[in-house]
Amino acid sequence: SAATFKKMACLARDTHSWDTVGELDGNQSYANGSAMRVAPLAFFYGDLSPAELYPVVTEALLFSHTHKEAIEGSVVIVAAIGKLLRDPEITSMDLLGHCLSYCVGGSEMMNRLVHLINNFPNHPKNEDKFFSADKELLQQCNTKGKWFQIRCVDSVACVLWMFCKYRADPEDCLLRTVCLGGDCDTLAAMVGALCGAASGCDWIPSRWLDVIDPRMTELCYHLGSQLSMKGVAAVEEEQVQKEIVRIKYELSP
Numbered sequence: 143s144a145a146t147f148k149k150m151a152c153l154a155r156d157t158h159s160w161d162t163v164g165e166l167d168g169n170q171s172y173a174n175g176s177a178m179r180v181a182p183l184a185f186f187y188g189d190l191s192p193a194e195l196y197p198v199v200t201e202a203l204l205f206s207h208t209h210k211e212a213i214e215g216s217v218v219i220v221a222a223i224g225k226l227l228r229d230p231e232i233t234s235m236d237l238l239g240h241c242l243s244y245c246v247g248g249s250e251m252m253n254r255l256v257h258l259i260n261n262f263p264n265h266p267k268n269e270d271k272f273f274s275a276d277k278e279l280l281q282q283c284n285t286k287g288k289w290f291q292i293r294c295v296d297s298v299a300c301v302l303w304m305f306c307k308y309r310a311d312p313e314d315c316l317l318r319t320v321c322l323g324g325d326c327d328t329l330a331a332m333v334g335a336l337c338g339a340a341s342g343c344d345w346i347p348s349r350w351l352d353v354i355d356p357r358m359t360e361l362c363y364h365l366g367s368q369l370s371m372k373g374v375a376a377v378e379e380e381q382v383q384k385e386i387v388r389i390k391y392e393l394s395p
Contacts, residue, residue, distance in 0.1 A: 145204065149163045149206070152166065154228075161201075164203075167206075170207075172212045173292050174296075176294055177301075177332060180219055180220050181332075183199065184220045184227060185369045192244045193198055199220060201212050201339075203216060214245065215295050218241045219298060222240070222339075223336060226339035231241055237306060239259070242309070247300075251299075254299035257282065257299075258303050266383075275392055280304045289323065305333050309340060316334060
């Protein structure tokens with residue numbers, strides 16, 4: 143976007159630092175691009191407490207999203223992915239409850255999660271790819287008259303509902319999410335991250351990969367495996383901390 147280009151130019155010209163360039167927005171973006179891109183944080187910080195996780199996510203989003211809703215929705219996504227990486231068999235209701243514990247009391251995000259929990263079916267059924275009741279339920283708790291889900295808390299609510307209800311079949315889960323309409327590429331990116339955390343990547347259909355430049359596929363697998371080994375596998379805590387420091391240093395302006 144033009145706003146992102148402006149920020150990148152300011153960083154290149156040294157007129158702003160990483161922690162101040164986000165202020166160029168002025169309006170503190172609450173959009174869903176924040177939650178869409180925070181999945182990698184879960185490998186290193188996904189098991190932190192809410193008090194510990196909020197500062198980490200806030201720092202990661204300083205460049206583009208500083209609104210409290212964007213931060214809260216992103217925290218919830220990191221917490222969800224982090225929980226699935228460490229406990230992929232967790233039930234959907236327990237996962238929703240875990241996410242709820244990362245919400246700010248009385249917030250818009252909390253209200254949406256409470257709505258999802260109160261309406262979650264005991265035994266989700268396989269419906270048609272576009273199940274209108276899903277959209278109707280989500281419209282009840284999301285921003286009135288705006289189905290595009292650009293607002294982070296709206297997107298996160300949609301993502302958690304679709305994943306928790308249809309996670310048994312990741313491919314089907316993603317297709318259903320896209321069929322909701324709205325900002326479906328962003329929704330699918332987040333649902334895909336949740337599916338990957340819970341089920342790995344063996345379920346990804348080869349026909350999806352065949353249309354992607356093989357160099358990009360190879361890069362994605364390489365980055366994913368590196369994150370997995372360094373963030374979740376049996377690695378000494380000291381090694382992990384050193385890796386975090388190194389990555390922070392490399393990403394600093």
